Amino acid sequence: MIKNLLAPTTLQFLRSMNPEAKSEMERMEILADPGFGKHFTDHMVDICWSARGSWHRPRVQPYGPISLDPAAAVLHYGQEIFEGMKAYRHEDGSIWTFRPEKNAERMQRSARRMALPELPTEYFIDSLKEIIKADGAWVPSEPDTSLYIRPFMFAKESFLGVRPAEKVNYYVIASPAGPYFAGGGVVPISIWLSTTYSRAGKGGTGAAKTGGNYASSLVAQAEAYDNGCDQVLFLDSEENKYLEELGGMNIVLVYKDGTLVTPHSDSILEGITRDSILELAEDRGLKVERRRVTIDEWREGVASGDIVEAFACGTAAVVTPIALVKSADFEIGSADAPAGPLTLSLREELTDIQYGRREDVHGWMTRLDA
Numbered sequence: 130m131i132k133n134l135l136a137p138t139t140l141q142f143l144r145s146m147n148p149e150a151k152s153e154m155e156r157m158e159i160l161a162d163p164g165f166g167k168h169f170t171d172h173m174v175d176i177c178w179s180a181r182g183s184w185h186r187p188r189v190q191p192y193g194p195i196s197l198d199p200a201a202a203v204l205h206y207g208q209e210i211f212e213g214m215k216a217y218r219h220e221d222g223s224i225w226t227f228r229p230e231k232n233a234e235r236m237q238r239s240a241r242r243m244a245l246p247e248l249p250t251e252y253f254i255d256s257l258k259e260i261i262k263a264d265g266a267w268v269p270s271e272p273d274t275s276l277y278i279r280p281f282m283f284a285k286e287s288f289l290g291v292r293p294a295e296k297v298n299y300y301v302i303a304s305p306a307g308p309y310f311a312g313g314g315v316v317p318i319s320i321w322l323s324t325t326y327s328r329a330g331k332g333g334t335g336a337a338k339t340g341g342n343y344a345s346s347l348v349a350q351a352e353a354y355d356n357g358c359d360q361v362l363f364l365d366s367e368e369n370k371y372l373e374e375l376g377g378m379n380i381v382l383v384y385k386d387g388t389l390v391t392p393h394s395d396s397i398l399e400g401i402t403r404d405s406i407l408e409l410a411e412d413r414g415l416k417v418e419r420r421r422v423t424i425d426e427w428r429e430g431v432a433s434g435d436i437v438e439a440f441a442c443g444t445a446a447v448v449t450p451i452a453l454v455k456s457a458d459f460e461i462g463s464a465d466a467p468a469g470p471l472t473l474s475l476r477e478e479l480t481d482i483q484y485g486r487r488e489d490v491h492g493w494m495t496r497l498d499a
């Protein structure tokens with residue numbers, strides 16, 4: 130295990146500002162219709178790590194290409210992890226993020242699995258504050274918009290032998306994000322049940338937020354599109370019957386007595402959105418079950434009327450109703466099914482907290498611009 134026993138408790142970031150930063154007018158034009166993941170802010174954060182020197186040289190520098198040796202280990206063996214979170218602008222102009230210590234801890238778990246160094250939680254949160262210090266003006270203020278923040282870490286060492294890299298870099302980039310659903314409403318999605326591909330296997334990397342899981346889901350996602358669906362649903366790799374998750378979102382089923390059921394599995398990426406939504410449901414006195422659940426249970430539950438809603442959740446789309454599950458052999462639900470009321474009200478409660486419209490009784494929000 131790679132540990133950083135000698136790391137100082139705070140980092141002094143070296144700041145070099147971008148002389149070619151976008152003008153206010155250019156920025157405003159982008160923020161008026163940012164889309165998702167298309168535009169990037171003027172700066173990025175970078176912290177180096179080496180086996181000998183631990184974390185060092187924390188910098189804020191102009192956003193731009195990273196120079197890599199062609200033998201950099203990440204390009205060959207995919208030793209990489211990432212996180213995804215959002216900065217929200219509140220009514221008074223202040224900038225906040227949601228449960229960042231959870232992302233920091235998850236990145237540490239991902240790092241352990243991928244034999245990368247663990248970035249201490251304080252460094253992680255400092256790195257978010259640094260990107261906001263440099264690029265806070267990029268946090269949009271229209272309803273349902275945010276600045277998507279993407280921390281990531283990869284093996285930079287040039288070495289073709291197979292072992293954990295001894296040189297690693299951590300970066301933070303940021304990208305303004307418009308409402309996930311164009312037009313602002315919430316549109317239920319159709320999902321394709323993959324029976325050909327698995328997302329992750331027992332003992333594999335399913336619980337780590339690592340690029341390889343996404344690379345291996347792309348053909349399944351393409352199959353979903355080919356079948357007229359928006360997203361792909363994966364089952365467990367051993368028995369091909371237990372629900373796991375979508376390519377990048379967790380799933381939750383709602384029973385008619387108000388119970389929420391979500392798959393429990395070692396190969397699922399544990400979403401912070403899911404965790405928070407389930408906590409809000411428990412606050413309302415609803416029962417929450419984290420257990421194994423089969424695709425047959427879903428199918429029979431919808432047929433009998435026992436299962437009344439289903440939704441997917443993750444930082445980017447927050448909470449998204451699932452209207453239809455489609456497979457080669459059967460369908461569950463129907464494409465024109467409306468969003469469920471519990472799905473919508475949990476979504477609203479969570480986004481109200483995130484945007485500062487509702488009291489944050491759990492202490493989930495962290496201010497980034499002060």
Ligand SMILES: *Cc1c(COP(=O)(O)O)cnc(C)c1O
Nearest residue numbers: 377378379398400401402443444
């Ligand atoms: C990031 C991610 C999620 C959602 O996690 P959140 O913390 O809620 O954003 C779910 N599944 C996968 C595979 C992911 O990579």
